[in-house]
Amino acid sequence: MNGSINARKRITNVMKKEWKVIFSDVNSAMVVTFLPFVIMAQAFVVLYLVIRFAGPDALLNTILKQGMDKWLAAFPEAGKLPVVEQFQVFFMGQIPFYFLLIPVMVAMSFAAFSIVDEKQTKTLEPLLATPVRTWELLLGKSLAGFLPSLIVTWMCSIVFLVIITAIGWGHLIPYVVNTQWFISLFVLVPLISLLAFMLGVIGSSRAADPKNAQNLAVIIVFPVLAVVAIQLVGVTVLVTEKLIFLSAGMAVLDIVVLRIAVKLFQRESIVVKWK
Numbered sequence: 001m002n003g004s005i006n007a008r009k010r011i012t013n014v015m016k017k018e019w020k021v022i023f024s025d026v027n028s029a030m031v032v033t034f035l036p037f038v039i040m041a042q043a044f045v046v047l048y049l050v051i052r053f054a055g056p057d058a059l060l061n062t063i064l065k066q067g068m069d070k071w072l073a074a075f076p077e078a079g080k081l082p083v084v085e086q087f088q089v090f091f092m093g094q095i096p097f098y099f100l101l102i103p104v105m106v107a108m109s110f111a112a113f114s115i116v117d118e119k120q121t122k123t124l125e126p127l128l129a130t131p132v133r134t135w136e137l138l139l140g141k142s143l144a145g146f147l148p149s150l151i152v153t154w155m156c157s158i159v160f161l162v163i164i165t166a167i168g169w170g171h172l173i174p175y176v177v178n179t180q181w182f183i184s185l186f187v188l189v190p191l192i193s194l195l196a197f198m199l200g201v202i203g204s205s206r207a208a209d210p211k212n213a214q215n216l217a218v219i220i221v222f223p224v225l226a227v228v229a230i231q232l233v234g235v236t237v238l239v240t241e242k243l244i245f246l247s248a249g250m251a252v253l254d255i256v257v258l259r260i261a262v263k264l265f266q267r268e269s270i271v272v273k274w275k
Contacts, residue, residue, distance in 0.1 A: 051084060
């Protein structure tokens with residue numbers, strides 16, 4: 001019991017230390033707070049331009065037609081809407097998956113600097129000399145970036161819905177904010193967010209500079225984009241059952257990646273290696 005309490009305290013201390021660094025640096029703070037809203041705005045602009053300038057005929061004669069047909073088969077209640085509004089619902093249904101890019105991009109920009117920067121500024125060695133365990137150190141660093149980015153992602157989803165309502169699309173929200181929306185934002189987003197930050201920390205712990213550290217974190221961008229793409233072109237639709245299965249797989253993967261990170265992190269040699 002005392003061991004678990006002490007572990008939580010050590011993890012919390014690592015997180016507090018990271019937050020102090022993040023929010024005392026303007027560039028790091030901007031990455032966590034401003035970049036997510038840029039990604040959200042990009043999604044809205046693309047959605048608005050497609051719906052605004054592409055008529056029903058243009059939309060029906062694209063590769064997206066097959067994707068929308070499968071989407072309507074999974075969510076038949078949207079089939080009663082006009083064609084343009086069907087596409088609006090179809091596109092907005094991809095937003096929670098597109099928002100997975102927010103914590104991933106933040107992870108690439110922030111987690112990659114987590115350990116490399118401490119190596120270069122010689123602040124990592126004193127931390128490694130403390131009783132904190134390796135898994136506590138890596139998990140604490142991951143959670144320090146994960147939690148703010150997660151909160152900002154949820155804020156972006158709320159702002160997105162407010163904008164949608166403000167421009168007159170509010171009547172379509174009940175077709176979009178469904179079980180899949182909540183599973184995506186409140187289960188899948190946290191799991192993939194944590195994975196992205198752990199990959200960033202792994203890259204940071206093994207790299208000599210931040211740019212090399214980002215290379216490992218960037219690999220998760222492609223699966224995220226693939227999730228959106230396969231639904232847009234009609235390969236599959238991530239209904240509730242598939243999302244639950246995917247989330248369970250991500251939870252297992254998070255645990256595996258944390259174990260790998262602990263094994264790859266050469267705690268004993270890092271002080272000598274980076275002097």
